[in-house]
Amino acid sequence: MESSMYLPEASLDAWLAELASSHELIVPRREGDAIVFGPYDPSVSPDISRDATAPPKSSVFPACEEIMRYTSVKDTDDLSKTLVHMEEVMPSGSRVVFGARPCGTRGFTVYDRVFDAPAMHDPYYVARRQSTLFVTLACSEAGSACFCHWVGSGPADASGSDVLLVPVKGGWLAEGVSDKGRELLSSPLLTPGEKYAGEAKAAKAKAMESLDSAADLKPAPEALLAVFDDMEFWNRMSAKCISCGACTYLCPTCYCFNITDENKGMEGSRLRTWDNCMSFQFTLEASGHNPRPTKAHRLKNRVGHKFSYYPGLHGGAIACCGCGRCIKSCPAGVDIRQIVLAAMDRAKASRQGNTTGEHA
Amino acid sequence: MQPLEDLKAAIKEALPGLDFVIGWENGWNPLLATPLFMYSPEDVDKLTWGPFNVNNPATYLSGLKGKKIGVVVKGCDSRSVVQLLQEKLIRREDLTLFGMPCTGVVDATKIARKVGDLGMISGAKRTNGTLSVTTHEGSVDIPWEEAAADKCLSCQYPNAIISDHFKGDPLPPTLGRDPAAEQLAALEALAPAELFAHWKDAMDRCIRCYACRNACPMCVCRDHCIAQTRDPHWLSQDDTVKEKLMFQMIHSLHLAGRCTECGECQRACPVDIPILALRRKLNSVVKNLFDYQAGVDPSAVPPLFTFQVEEAKINERGW
Ligand code: SF4
Ligand code: SF4
Ligand code: SF4
Ligand code: SF4
Numbered sequence: 001m002e003s004s005m006y007l008p009e010a011s012l013d014a015w016l017a018e019l020a021s022s023h024e025l026i027v028p029r030r031e032g033d034a035i036v037f038g039p040y041d042p043s044v045s046p047d048i049s050r051d052a053t054a055p056p057k058s059s060v061f062p063a064c065e066e067i068m069r070y071t072s073v074k075d076t077d078d079l080s081k082t083l084v085h086m087e088e089v090m091p092s093g094s095r096v097v098f099g100a101r102p103c104g105t106r107g108f109t110v111y112d113r114v115f116d117a118p119a120m121h122d123p124y125y126v127a128r129r130q131s132t133l134f135v136t137l138a139c140s141e142a143g144s145a146c147f148c149h150w151v152g153s154g155p156a157d158a159s160g161s162d163v164l165l166v167p168v169k170g171g172w173l174a175e176g177v178s179d180k181g182r183e184l185l186s187s188p189l190l191t192p193g194e195k196y197a198g199e200a201k202a203a204k205a206k207a208m209e210s211l212d213s214a215a216d217l218k219p220a221p222e223a224l225l226a227v228f229d230d231m232e233f234w235n236r237m238s239a240k241c242i243s244c245g246a247c248t249y250l251c252p253t254c255y256c257f258n259i260t261d262e263n264k265g266m267e268g269s270r271l272r273t274w275d276n277c278m279s280f281q282f283t284l285e286a287s288g289h290n291p292r293p294t295k296a297h298r299l300k301n302r303v304g305h306k307f308s309y310y311p312g313l314h315g316g317a318i319a320c321c322g323c324g325r326c327i328k329s330c331p332a333g334v335d336i337r338q339i340v341l342a343a344m345d346r347a348k349a350s351r352q353g354n355t356t357g358e359h360a
Numbered sequence: 361m362q363p364l365e366d367l368k369a370a371i372k373e374a375l376p377g378l379d380f381v382i383g384w385e386n387g388w389n390p391l392l393a394t395p396l397f398m399y400s401p402e403d404v405d406k407l408t409w410g411p412f413n414v415n416n417p418a419t420y421l422s423g424l425k426g427k428k429i430g431v432v433v434k435g436c437d438s439r440s441v442v443q444l445l446q447e448k449l450i451r452r453e454d455l456t457l458f459g460m461p462c463t464g465v466v467d468a469t470k471i472a473r474k475v476g477d478l479g480m481i482s483g484a485k486r487t488n489g490t491l492s493v494t495t496h497e498g499s500v501d502i503p504w505e506e507a508a509a510d511k512c513l514s515c516q517y518p519n520a521i522i523s524d525h526f527k528g529d530p531l532p533p534t535l536g537r538d539p540a541a542e543q544l545a546a547l548e549a550l551a552p553a554e555l556f557a558h559w560k561d562a563m564d565r566c567i568r569c570y571a572c573r574n575a576c577p578m579c580v581c582r583d584h585c586i587a588q589t590r591d592p593h594w595l596s597q598d599d600t601v602k603e604k605l606m607f608q609m610i611h612s613l614h615l616a617g618r619c620t621e622c623g624e625c626q627r628a629c630p631v632d633i634p635i636l637a638l639r640r641k642l643n644s645v646v647k648n649l650f651d652y653q654a655g656v657d658p659s660a661v662p663p664l665f666t667f668q669v670e671e672a673k674i675n676e677r678g679w
Contacts, residue, residue, distance in 0.1 A: 032562060032631075049476060054567065064598060331575045333388060
């Protein structure tokens with residue numbers, strides 16, 4: 001099969017219906033004034049007019065998943081004993097996620113290094129990840145919160161995707177990225193796409209040009225370590241943060257989770273739910289001690305993890321795709337780009353014996 | 361703008377006696393200013409005033425105990441300050457209030473309905489009755505009533521209710537529509553099952569980020585909110601719509617008669633759930649029962665902070 005096929009806009013709904021017949025299909029849907037990923041409904045076209053408010057992360061890493069169920073039963077032979085029956089709940093089925101932008105899909109590559117690695121194999125994550133295909137939509141124009149090119153990505157980045165749709169006249173050029181993705185392109189609704197190759201290439205270049213020049217983040221990992229104990233810096237950077245969970249829950253690369261047992265009488269579930277480092281409870285210890293007692297400590301962790309600690313553990317890979325959601329959705333207008341730049345300035349200035357960096 | 365220059369001068373003069381002054385500066389997007397913490401005269405030069413100063417700076421106050429703080433307030437923000445003072449959650453002697461007359465702020469959600477992605481906006485300018493928004497596709501003129509926050513269309517307090525430094529000429533109250541009241545009336549007209557369906561549908565996309573709670577100036581438990589305690593276990597970690605709606609009930613009840621309808625909860629919601637209606641409902645109950653409005657009179661005692669042996673509008677005996 002050809003690795004690039006043409007998908008006319010007029011055939012989109014039919015193709016989606018076809019995908020939905022063999023997979024659980026997840027698409028960006030307009031709900032009120034937001035666009036969020038959810039199950040495909042044949043009577044409503046997905047909203048791909050702009051990048052979704054929430055990324056597709058819950059398709060592989062749900063906000064809440066039951067990982068085990070348990071029931072306590074009295075041992076009828078010895079009533080002083082209680083037996084606990086446990087039942088593992090593993091994800092099943094196969095999914096296709098349609099319509100995420102490259103930054104949203106690339107987020108899973110950040111998770112893969114953590115949850116599907118020699119050191120750690122998370123069976124729940126891996127089961128979903130391996131059975132989920134991504135048909136990603138390349139961007140034609142960058143917005144002012146976008147900075148994918150700072151982190152080694154771009155508006156047509158196919159990392160993490162199985163198919164990349166590049167907008168061309170009257171539809172998309174569907175580029176097969178993985179073998180499973182190429183299989184999705186065998187539908188008779190798609191036609192050979194060679195003649196659109198030039199146009200697709202030009203569209204990608206044009207989207208790249210819509211971004212300003214990228215900041216050089218090479219000094220960031222070291223700079224963030226250099227300012228680690230500089231609490232005056234972090235207090236100022238976090239002054240306007242209200243310590244909510246909007247940035248982390250909407251981030252395609254935030255993967256922290258919490259495990260709780262929710263009991264209902266003699267039975268219950270063990271749940272894995274999203275956690276977020278901006279929350280006071282994140283590192284609250286049973287003793288009452290909290291190593292990250294203020295929002296300054298917590299914001300330091302969010303930025304440090306993405307731009308310094310994670311790259312330090314994973315061969316320099318930055319744990320941010322530059323999607324800008326944390327900027328756009330922050331109720332207080334906290335801009336992670338400014339914080340990284342200010343940390344680099346601050347570290348440079350203190351190396352030169354001057355304590356006020358220009359962004360600080 | 362002369363009043364702004366006067367205000368900056370007043371802030372610079374007061375700054376040496378304060379830890380910092382909170383106001384607004386230009387944000388990542390021309391439509392959205394962002395809170396500015398001013399520590400030095402150079403910071404004061406970044407101060408902006410106008411239709412993009414949406415955030416309510418009073419949100420920060422209860423978390424800044426023991427500091428000497430200056431705050432620049434719009435009229436509605438000053439109501440939050442008044443209510444916090446009435447509840448003795450902050451101390452007047454720790455505060456220096458700066459104000460200017462306010463002609464209304466934008467509602468980014470309404471603007472996104474017209475122009476789509478806020479990230480594509482490259483310019484925004486208000487001229488009297490119109491907000492002109494520029495995107496890569498060109499310029500769109502939006503009538504002010506369709507761009508402004510609902511609360512601004514019928515604002516009764518466009519000037520700071522209390523202030524130490526007020527610059528510019530005070531404005532009269534605004535006499536426009538009250539779309540939020542219309543929305544509440546429409547919800548009140550629904551049958552219980554329909555109303556429940558409305559909230560189930562709206563709350564389904566809640567991500568439980570608690571931005572609504574943390575943006576609220578009157579929500580002061582913050583790190584110790586019962587939404588996240590294991591004991592008592594009011595809410596489970598399960599992300600069902602029931603749990604999500606339950607939190608909205610908790611927040612609304614805790615805000616009954618305290619909420620100044622600043623709208624920060626709804627504005628902060630990253631998935632734009634229209635949750636303000638719940639707070640408005642509880643406030644209308646308090647208004648009917650106690651004839652009380654939050655945050656307009658520094659010397660008034662909030663109704664839930666006191667009691668009458670015989671409440672005028674509550675029939676406790678004689679059933
Ligand atoms: S940075 Fe913004 S979104 Fe994140 S916790 Fe702070 S206020 Fe909330
Ligand atoms: S840190 Fe912000 S910009 Fe980076 S991936 Fe997360 S939400 Fe997107
Ligand atoms: S509940 Fe909402 S409208 Fe009321 S004071 Fe809090 S943030 Fe403002
Ligand atoms: S801000 Fe919105 S999404 Fe977040 S908890 Fe409140 S209602 Fe839910």
